[in-house]
Amino acid sequence: MTTKKLFQIPSRMRICAVAVMLATSALVFGQADLSGNWDNGSGIDFLNPVVVGDSVCVVACAEVTLIPAPVSNTPRAVPARPVYKAQFLARVQELNDTQVTTDPVLRCNPPGVPRIGPPDKIVQTPTEIIFLYDDVAGNFFRVIPVDGRAHRTDVEASFLGDAVGVWEGATLVVETTHFNTDSWLTDDGSFHTANLRVEERISRDGDELTWQATAFDDEILAEPWKIPVRYATSTDVEIVEAPLCVEQDLEHIVDGTHHDNPR
């Protein structure tokens, strides 16, 4: 609306028009700008490669010095796990015991939500927020309407579900439903039902993105599973096309021996 046209409107209506414009601007200003590329560690935050000349140690490398690193007496943090109702513990244990052959992620399936973690790139418009992922299983996307649209009912249940979002001040709150049952909440046999609902809360403070998710599955969980907050840092590094994911291990597995991961 031009200034000239504004002053052609009767004064009372002009006051209302200005008030609406200011209110709308306040709403837009109240929302955070979450757009950009986000370095969230890709789930391998523990990896600290060591470069020595032209050589590189990639896995489980401490600082290479002539003085041995001190042994820490601080116990490692126990990874967060959902708490299941008693009648489902046996099934979780069975899946845990056979996870090297039953974990869907090991078959290159999409990891599901919240297991996929925070996005690697966010594209933000006034009506939609788009999450892009560069995952070991491939590239994925989620389109999150923030214009009041309801959940879709015209699509099949899927690994990443159907999401809608609302702004609570500068925090984006995303609710996702309509999941298939072919993913786990995390590793170690953490299955879920088709009634899973996940709430994610995303906010930004300067170059840091904060992501926190809570999984609700009343049929099988003793309580909502609130996973620890994860952080991502703004980066200039663009996401890339994920390499092919090709499962080639299952046919060669002899037994279920495996190792715990840091998360």
Added chain:
Amino acid sequence: MTINFSLFCTLLLACLVLSGLISPVYAHHSVAGQFDIRTPVEWTGTISKMDWINPHSYIYLDVKDASDTIVTWRLETLPTAMFRKAGLSKEQVMGAGQEVTIRGLPARDGTSHLGYIMRINYADGHFYQLSAESTR
């Protein structure tokens, strides 16, 4: 800067014992369930191909057997994200055709010419440590 290699391996082993980590992160991959961690071996040859894929990359190593016949070993290694975090590209890992000696673990199920990489030593003296020596 030169490093004390035996000290480096000791530190590496200590770090591995503390971290309990030998496998990729996204799920609990079974290295010990597939490969014989008790009998590491070494293969010498040239890298003819690399599958830059997930959840594990594969290196194809052409090795001359006792009768001078070229036999190709398919050797499993890290997911691509771990290489990228370490600043390593596919081309760097392939080594531009130079001879390499790979220390690794043979397959447990008897599949011939299948193994898991612990370390690649290149003819020009540099190396990439991609897993750790472990008796677990």
